[in-house]
Amino acid sequence: MKKIKLLGLALLVGLSGASYGQKKYSEKQIESLKTEVAQIVQDHHKQSQVMVDKIFSFAELGFQEFESSKYLTGILESNGFEIKHGFSGIPTAWVATWSNGEGPVIALGSDVDDIPKASQYPGVAYHKPIVEGAPGHGEGHNAGIPLNITSALAVKEIMERENIGGTLVLWPGIAEELVAAKAWFARDGMFDDIDICIFTHVGNNLGVSYGAASGTGLISVEYTFAGEAAHAAGAPWRGRSAADATELMNVGWNYKREHLDPLKRSHSVITDGGDQPNVVPSQASIWYYFRDIKYDGIMDMYEQAKEVAEGAALMTRTTMTSKIMGTAWPRHFNKVIAETMYQNILQVGLPTWDDNDQTLAKALQKELGSEQNGLPTKLDTLRPPARELRSGGSDDIGDVSWVVPTVTLRFPSNIPGLPGHHWANAIAMATPIAHKGVTAGAKAEAMTILDFLLKPELVEQSWDYFKNVQTKEEQYKPMITADDEPPIYLNAEIMKKFRPEMEKFYYDETKYDTYLEQLGVTYPTIKKD
Secondary structure, three states, rough: HHHHHOOOOOOHHOOOHHHOOOOOOHHHHHHHHHHHHHHHHHOOOHHHHHHHHHHHHHHOOOOOHHHHHHHHHHHHHHHOOOOEEOOOOOOOOOOEEEEEEOOOOOEEEOOOOOOOOOOOOOOOOOOOOOOOOEEEEEOOOHHHHHHHHHHHHHHHHHHHHHOOOOEEEEEEEOOOOHOHHHHHHHHHOOOOOOOEEEEEEEEEOEOOOOOOOOEEEEEEEEEEEEEEEEEEEOHHHHHHHHHHHHHHHHHHHHHOOOOOOOOEEEEEEEEEEEOOOOOOOOOOEEEEEEEEOOOHHHHHHHHHHHHHHHHHHHHHOOOEEEEEEEEEEEEEEEEHHHHHHHHHHHHHOOOOOOHHHHHHHHHHHHHHOOOOOOOOOOOOOOEEOOOOOOOOOOHHHHHHHHHOOEEEEEEEEEOOOOOOOOHHHHOOOOOHHHHHHHHHHHHHHHHHHHHHOOHHHHHHHHHHHHHHOOOOOOOOOOOOOOOOOOOOOOOOHHHHHHHHHHHOOOOHHHOOOOOOHHHHHOOOOOOOO
């Protein structure tokens, strides 16, 4: 549907729904269809619950989301979507497309990977791993794609019956915790023919924002030093230690931290420290995230880190190479899509939390020393651009937001006051809290999709904001080149180690109503005083 973008301000010369060969709907008719699609979503609540629980049970790390991708694409394929596997050379990446003829092309995305060492029984308000040391959904990425599938299938039902033209495209945020896929998707053309993109992410309220988002972008880089091995006791003078170079870079960059702007963030892990103590390490590596609220700041840190790495190599007479492991542009969300979506959020409202939901939330908050406020009962506001940007986390949806009008719908499936990237964040994610939140989010998303299908002038207005506000003074410059490849080898060994034991706990929806039932969890399970 590149056509819409190329028409510029063609609305002024008569662009309308008729341009797509479909009838023009009145506001009353549109609202009636939106009410109906919300009810279809509600009617599919059971299917949403099964999908949420199933992905939770797979608990796959980034680039290893094989079971999750197979399951989700199977559902979409059985519902008439065409699947393209292996996008950008990533085995677990895919694009699912269903078209009903000419009309807006709307992409729906969400992440699917999880967190190392976050295995956790859902519905239990204290630390209780399902498999000790295994990964788990301590970010809540098991819920977003089920939400998108639920909303897409509900909208598809309306489109087919009413002969509404348009195309739905679903895609997964692979390896988001490594910020290592969406920049490649953007580079390789996934969004070239998309008119708008709706992204979904778990939160603890139902909301959306526009403009520059709080938080940072980043570049993820691994530096590898190569030296010369030698007997560490017999002839250490003959060795050139790559581990020494890694440590010197770490020390040098840590001194640099004192002089970084407070809005910058940087952290690292040593990924290869050598083989064993009695051999001077001939190879060693250290992996950094460099974060800033602006693209220029990110690239400046990247250049400074390169100088430190080169200095470490010079001091140790080693050589240094580097590899970009992932990138994320600072996010900027579309005002028109956000405002349209928020009106639907107001109609949907927050789920009704029952006593069990609130008991679990407050018990977990108590366990972690957070304020015991429970789950929110007041709807979030439409968040405008922050007056002052703040540092914080990153998300590679930022890259997508700079190539196509995009928003992130945050839906209420988690508990306030949690650390994030933590076993505690998994506790709600296969419980009625997540199930209700996904249904609420799917209603808001489905209603918004219908708005853009039936009022194509909204698509044009979204692009007007994108071109004349968002990108008026700043253009997207990819941090990766045509030669950079995604690090699809990451996490393979971890999943190979834990998957055999994890498979014993995969959710079997043919035998159990919920994953809680399969695990034998009484909801909620809390510590006794």
